[in-house]
Structure formats: structure tokens, C-alpha cells
Amino acid sequence: MQTQLKNSQSSLNKESALKSMIRNNMRQYSMVIALIFIMVLFQILTNGLLLQPLNITNLILQNSYILVLAIGMVLVIITGHIDLSVGSIAAFVGAISAILMVNYEIPTFLAVIISLLVGAIIGAWQGFWVAYVKIPAFIVTLAGMLLFRGLTMIVLEGKSIAPFPESFQKISSGFIPDVSSSGSLHLLTIIIGLALSVIIIFTELKNRRTKLKFNFEVQSVGMFVLKLIGMVALLNVFTYILATYEGIPNILIILAVLIVIYTFVTNKTKAGRHVYAIGGNEKAAQLSGIKTKRMTFWIFVNMGVLSALSGLLFAARLNAATPKAGNLFELDAIAACFIGGASAYGGIGTVPGAIIGGLVMGIMNNGMSLLGLGIDWQQGIKGLVLLAAVAFDIYNKNKAS
DSSP states (O other), X not given: OHHHHHHHHHHHHHHHHHHHHHHHHHHHHHHHHHHHHHHHXXXXXXXXXXXXXXXXXXXXXXXXHHHHHHXXXXXXXXXXXXXXXXXXXXXXXXXXXXXXXXXXXXXXXHHHHHHHHHHXXXXXXXXXXXXXXXXXXXXXXXXXXXXXXXXXXXXHTTSOBOOOXXXXXXXXXXXXXXXXXXXXXXXXXXXXXXXXXXXXXXXXXXXXHHHHHTTOOOOOHHHHHHHHHHHHXXXXXXXXXXXXXXXXXXXXXXXXXXXXXXXXHHHHSHHHHHHHHHHHOHHHHHHTTOOHHHHHHHXXXXXXXXXXXXXXXXXXXXXXXXXXXXXXXHHHHHHHHHHTTOOTTSSOOOHHHHHHHHHHHHHHHHHHHHTTOOHHHHHHHHHHHHHHHHHHHHHHHHHHO
């Protein structure tokens, strides 16, 4: 009898642990699940067009500049601020780069460096007003949105400037060269996929060992192996699809480097912890010795640089600097962050989450376009998705309190 009771209690504990693990994983990976669901849905509705190699490549190229903005925007949102000027800054820097490269024939590398410096100066200008003068970021960046949109019109004189040098165009439209010119598959892309699979497995095993060493809660061996298999399978399917077309786009390498750097900074460095502390409670962070003003200032400098990079990527893909460039970029970037799990109250958000949110928006845009839905329906549906994401965040916050 006693043995039966013990077995029953053990079974209940295992069942409770399993439910807890599923609930935690659902919370952690809910947006990944939503992304996969949206992909499968549009793959069915478009009769397989969505995941065609050409369309996958176009998705990456079309959304690259929004994803770059989302990486910077999520840091701004975590600190409890907002930046409405990123689209106008992107347009202005794109115009500056065109004048430098097309009109004055300055070498591409030097023009890119100057353009990024211009973005940093603009970010410093706005960061000064927000951090040190204490003007709300909404007002400062709204003024910046109007100011730099006007300056873009002035420097371009209402006209487009084109074409850019071929070396600059390849930033957004080029692909990494293959190790071999023979064969229908891009061999280097397959090799990169396998190499990344090894890195992922090694990293996950190392993290698991570290957690076990300090007696942290970890997934069961079965769930851990299943997760690893899923991650590696998705990665290699993705790289195989790219390999059947032109391989890995240059812009994907730039995005991957940015994601790795900013994820490391936010998760593993003192500066990253300070960003979350400021967003959680700025006064408490200041009393604990964090230089909140300086950190806020540098967050906006960083946003300025990434806005400039986004403007360069867009100009390179369009092969022209136009007065209307960057229109509504800020709304897509903000929506990507909130859909990806950032909190409207600050203090919560991740770089991978912002990327997933950006991909959700990008796949929805692409899928609805393939279905022939007009821009009016697309904007309305995107608005509802954004509202639902913020409502979900507020619901979770109220539930927790």
C-alpha cells in the first residue's frame, strides 16, 4: 500500500513538473510557435509559394532594414523610451550617402563610414535632449522625424539620386561566393549550415552542464534532445533552401553578426544589465550607482548608428536615394519589438524576440501580397496584430501583479 502511494505521488510530481515545463516553454517560445504557424498558414494559402527559395531570399532582402532598426529599437523600448525618428534618419543618411558616392564620387568604404558617423551624431543630438534635458523621447524624436524628413527633401531637392556604385549595391543585393562554381547547390551555404549546427549543439550542451553544475532547473534529457534536433533541422532546412537558389545573401551575414553582438551585450555584459535596470526602475537604478543619463544617451547614439545602417541598406537595395525613403519604418520597427515580447512599460524585451517579431510582420506582409490583399487590408491586419500583442503584454503584467 505504501509503495503504491509513493508511486502515485511520484507520478503526480512528474505530471506537475511536465505541466510546469510545458507552460514555461510555451511562454518562452510562444512567438516562435506563432511564427511557425503563420508560415505554415501562408504556405498552404499561397499553394507553396511562400517557402520557395526565391521568395525566402526576397523576404530576407525586403525586411533586412526593418530588422536592423528593430535591434536598436528594442533597446530604446527596454529603457522605457520610444524613437519615432528612425525612418526619417534612414532617409536622410541614405540621401547623404548618395551625394557622397554619386555626386562627389567618394569611395564606397569611406562614404559608408561618414554616413554611420552622421547617424551617430544625430543619435547624440537626440540623446542629449532626452537624457540630460529630460524632454520626453516621444517629443524629441517626433521633432526629429519632422526635422530630418525636411532635411532629406532639402538635400535631395525633391529628386532621386542614382545609381550607386556596384560595390555599394552588393551590400544589400549580393551573395557570398561559392567555393565551387559547379553543381546546382551552393556548397558553401551547406557547409556553413553544418558548421553552425555543430556550434549550436556545443553551446547548448555547455549551457546545460553549467546549469546542472549550479543546480539550476533544466529540461529533461528527452526534451533537450528534441529541442536540439528541432533547432538543427530548421537551420539546415533553411540553409538548404538558400543553397538551391543563390546561397546566403550578404545582408544575412550582417544581420547575423548584429544579432550575435547585441544578444551577447544584453545578456552577458554589465551594460546590458544596466539597460534592463533602467527600464525596470530608473530611480532605483540611479540610486544603485548606474549612470542612467549616460546610458540613455548612448542608447540613442546606438539607435542613430543603426538607423543610418538601415538607410544605407535600403538605398543599396533600391539603388537610389529618394525623398520618400524610410516612410513608416519606425512603425514597423516598433511593432516588431512589441510583437516580439517587449513590454510597453519598459524593462522587458530581447533582441531575438524583436527579430522574430520583425519576421512575423515581414511574412504577413509577404503572404498577404502573394494572396493579392490590398495595402488597406494589410495595414488593418497589422494594426490588429500589434494591438493584440500589447494587450497580451498588459494582461500578463496584470496577472503577475
